[in-house]
Amino acid sequence: MASPLEQFTVKTWGAPLEIAGYDVSFTNSAAAMVATFIVIALFVTMGMRKRALVPGRWQTSVEMCYEFIAKMLGDAAGPEGRKYFPFVFSLFMFVLAANLIGMVPWIHAFTFTSHIAVTFAMAFFVFIGVTIIGFMTHGLKFFGFFVPEGAPWYLLLILVPIEIISYLSRPISLSVRLFANMVAGHTMLKVFGGFVVSLGALGGIFAASAFLPxxxxxxxxxxxxxxxxxxxxxxxxxxxxxxxxxxHMH
Amino acid sequence: MADDDKKSEEMKANLDDLNIRVSAAREANEPKKARGLNEATTYGIATRLVAELVAGLLVGVLFGWYLDQLFDTKPWLMIIMVMLGAAAGIVNVMRAAKQLVPKRPDDEDDEKR
Incomplete structure (x- = not known):
């Protein structure tokens, strides 16, 4: 019986490539990313091709995605956040499509969001980008983000490190949450799939009880x-x- | 004239009837939909809070370990950083939980934290 974690192995597709000592071979993970990109591009461009005033089903679903993210961004970050809409929209669609494609039980099934390397890269990019935006809008005043207002100086000795750790933990919590959810779910599916196969192989009353898993x-x-x-x-x-x-700093 | 009045009255009755039927249909559909959404967001909230708590501690451990290596002060910085990390994790959770609760007008001092 294959290990339930086997589905997460990264396999090289085609010839192994190396650039400056780094392995850059095309893997099943990269293939899944390309597939995700193609699915999103087709979904959005083909859906909006007609640009009908009264949208059809496909166009409506594209517009729903757009409005969903636009509303979320407007509610959370206000009108100033609107210029970052393309980034947030791409991020949402990429993660969503990746997770959903990972749910399709096909032969090369691979969910790349179940790899901490991928989720952490995305979260770290968000973290660095947001920090740069913070310093660009507020200059050095952005350091005030780490200093709680109205605290006496002797408490600041403890509170400032806590604030800094709290800030640094953002990319970790962001990436670990996505990664852990995907790994846990897919492993569980595989484990119960294994139960069905092994119970079915036993035959008789055991095979009938395979219905439960x-x-x-x-x-x-x-x-x-x-x-x-x-x-x-x-x-x-x-x-x-x-x-x-x-x-807005708080 | 009387004919018109009758017609509009009939239309109004029709509309009223439609209104009642629409609101009845809405009511029948609403609890189901709201429950599904609530369960989804509850799960989202749970995973969010857990990740925040763990992430703070993890950053504390990583930094403590790294700084101990750097300054050769094993294990003191690790101990301090783990405590600060745990505190940061709790601060994260408190903040995340506060964002989830709709703001009330009498929460003025909460806003300053």
């Missing part, structure tokens, strides 16, 4: 679809909140 998988798949959308939403939502902190 199978029913559980069906329920779990529904839950995982929800988690896939929810985590994409949370990722984008927190990006908006961090943007708000950088733009």
């Amino acid at each position: 199978f029913a559980f998988i069906v329920a779990l798949t529904g839950l995982e679809l929800l988690v896939a959308c929810l985590q994409a939403y949370v990722f984008a939502m927190l990006t908006c909140l961090y943007l708000n902190d950088a733009l």
Whole structure:
């Protein structure tokens, strides 16, 4: 029986490539990212091709995604945050499509959001970008973000390090949440899938009882679809909140 | 004239009837929809708070370990940083929880934190 974690192995596709000592081979992870990109590009461009005043179903779903993110960004970061809409929208669509494509049970199934390297790279990019935006809007006053107002100086000795650690923990919490959710869900699906196969192989009354883990998988798949959308939403939502902190400082 | 009045009255009755039916249909649909959304956001809130708590501690551990290596002060900086990290994690959770609660007008001093 294959290990339930086997689905997360990164495999090289085609010839291994190396640039300046770094392995840059095309992997199943990279293939999943390309697939995600193509799906999003087709979904948005083909959906908006007609630009009908009265939208059809496809165009409506594209517009719903747009309005959902636009509203979230407006609520969280105010009108100043609007110019970062393209970034937040891309981020949301990328994570959402990646999670949903990962749910499709095909032969090369690979969910790249289940890798901390990928989620941390995205979260770290958000973190660096938001910090730069903070310093660009407020200059050196942005350091005031780490100094709580109205605290006596001897408490600042403890509070400032806490604030700094709290700020630095943002990319970690952002990436770990997405990664842990995807890994946990997919592992659980695989484990119960394993139960179905091994019970079925035993035959007789055991094979009949394989129905129970199978029913559980069906329920779990529904839950995982929800988690896939929810985590994409949370990722984008927190990006908006961090943007708000950088733009307005509390 | 009387004919027109009758017509508009009939239309009004029709509209009223439609209104009642629409609101009944809405009511029938609403609890189900709201429950689904609530459960989704509850799960989102739970994962969010847990990640915030763990992340603070993790950053504390990583920094403490790194600084101990740097200054050769094992294990003192680690101990201090773990405590600060735990505190930062709790601060994170408190802040995240505060954002989730809708603001009330009598929460003035909360805003200054």
